Amino acid sequence: TVLPYSGNASAHPLWFQQAFTYLNVDLGEQYLSLLSSWIDKERIGAYENPKTGLEKKNRPATLxxxxxxxxxxxxxxxxxxxxxxxxxxxxxxxxxxxLQPVWRAIAPGTKPSHPPVIKTSMTNWKSLDKKGLNGWFGILVCLKWWGMGLEHCPVEKREELKEDWLRAIDDVSAMLNGLLTYYRASPK
Structure with missing residues (x-):
């Protein structure tokens, strides 16, 4: 199962059409739900594609x-x-x-133990408030590659890596949905 392309494709910029097509693969419901949230984020951001984006420090070299x-x-x-x-x-x-906002406070070299509980008082989203190809798209690309690569990883590590991948999707989804909630609650 993949997501249908919503609306009139020609109404969206080419970068978004290509990015959507690239990310739209069947990696399960959690991944598709994350993809749907990313679509909402880009729509709310008027499909802007600025040159600036997420912090490059620690970004996977492959990406x-x-x-x-x-x-x-x-x-x-x-x-x-x-x-x-x-x-x-x-x-x-x-x-x-x-990439996490200061209020999240995850020690470097560790992983979040569970997805965050987002509160409306959490208003500093600057580190994650990035649009276009240099924004959340890169995070989703990484999760796509990770998910697609699971079938090729060593059998003895596959289950653990799949659980870790699902945990990453849950965490990324929680933060993206928190950012969307912040957008919707912010005065225009």
Whole structure:
């Protein structure tokens, strides 16, 4: 199952059409729900695609290389390499933790123990309030590669890496939905 492309495709900028098509793969309900939230975020942000984006420090090198080559012309990483997901998942967590707002307070080198409980008093979303190809798109690309690579990782690590991937999706979803709630509650 994948998401249908909503609305008139020509009404959306080309970058969004290509990004949606790239991310729209069947990796389960949790992933598709996250993808749907990302679509809402980009819609609320008027499909802007600024050059500035998420902090590059700690960003997985594989993603940086891929984005430099303009994703539509770039080859995907070799997710069928036995150990790609084993190392890549750790890089994704490291980057994700480094992007968190100050109020989240996750120690570097650790993973969140559970998705956050978002309160309306949490108003500093600056580190995650990024749009377009340099925003949340990169996070979703990482989760796509991780999810697709699970079938190629060592059998003895597969279940653990899948649970970790689902945990990452839950955490990313909670923060993205918190950001969406903040947008909707903010005065225009």
């Amino acid at each position: 940086s290389e891929w984005q430099k080559k303009r994703f539509v012309k770039s080859k995907d990483p070799n997710i069928s390499d036995d150990n790609f997901i084993v190392s890549f998942s750790g890089e994704v967590w490291c980057w994700w933790v480094s």
